[in-house]
Structure formats: C-alpha cells, structure tokens
Amino acid sequence: MGAGPPAEPAVPALGRAWPVGTRPTVVRGWEPPVTVYGRGHRGVDLAAPPGTQVRAVAAGRVSYAGLVAGVGVVAVELADSGDPPLRTTYEPVRASVRKGRQVTAGDVVGTAEPAPGPPHCTAAPCLHWGLLRARTYLNPLTLLPPWLLNTGPSRLLPVLGVPLPTEGPPMTDAGGAGLG
Secondary structure (H helix, E strand, O other): OOOOOOOOOOOOOOOOOOOOOOOOOEEEOOEOOOOOOOOOEOOEEEEOOOOOEEEOOOOEEEEEEEEEOOEEEEEEEEOOOOOOOEEEEEEOEEEOOOOOOEEOOOOEEEEEOOOOOOOOOOOOOEEEEEEEEOOEEEOHHHHOOHHHHOOOOOOOOOOOOOOOOOOOOOOEOOOOOEOO
C-alpha cells in the first residue's frame, strides 16, 4: 500500500487579511507535490491585475524584497509562528518595503506587476502566494481563519426594505387547525 503525500504540519490561523482584495478569486489552488521535486503547485494564485496593492496577511518581518530570476518577490517571516517560523512569499511584486521592516496584517508590501516572460497565470493576471516552514511548502490558505475564507456557519441577517407581513387571518395547518 502506497504511503501517499506526507501529512502537512499544523499551521496556525494567523492571517488577518487577504494579500489582495477582500475575497479574491483563486485562479489556481494548492496542489502539494508527492515528492520534494515532484509536480505540483506550491502556493495559490489569486486574481490580481498589475498595480493591485499587495498586503501582508499577518504580522512579521520582511525577510526578502527583491528579484529572484528576474521576478519581484517579497517574503515575510511571520511573528509567533513557531520554530522554524512560517514565511509567506508574494510574486510577481514590485516591493515597497525593505528587508528587516516590521509589518502588521494589512500593511502594503508592494504592488502586483506583470510576470516577465510567459505568464504564470494563463486565465487572468495573478499574484502567486506561497507559504513555507523551513524548506517545506504549505497551503497558504490555511493561514486564514474561517471568517476570512467565508467557510464559517451561515448567519441570518435582517432583510432591509421588505415590508413586514400585515395581520390577517390566523395561520392554519393543512387540516385547518389553527397554529397560533
């Protein structure tokens, strides 16, 4: 019987903001590789046209802001995320922060820019958002609490602008008996 991919270590829900927008479209999701060098997608791609502000998802320290193979990258080492600490990466980004800067959730760390060469995202321009602990890639969506992912329980909200029912004959069940 095959072992399958290794279990992912627990990730604390430290995130307090999406990197772009309020609930951006996930253009391509997390596809963990079966082996270290295997095929997969080591992050998520979020719809983000060039010029979109890119924000830190959680508090931390900028550990890198510059180019990697001609692509702008910003990496933030997250505060209170364990040892070794978690690190988020955002690309392609024109950095507006420098290495060593402390950031809080929602702080702008740069702007999305078009990827040089063939586009990483073919459907629409996107931001690649990654998460690592040491050299292990993790699903960055696990950083976000359910209320940010919109996966929490349903809540009924008041309906505004709809008139309340007027008093009329008492409600009855199918047999004609009064319900009230």
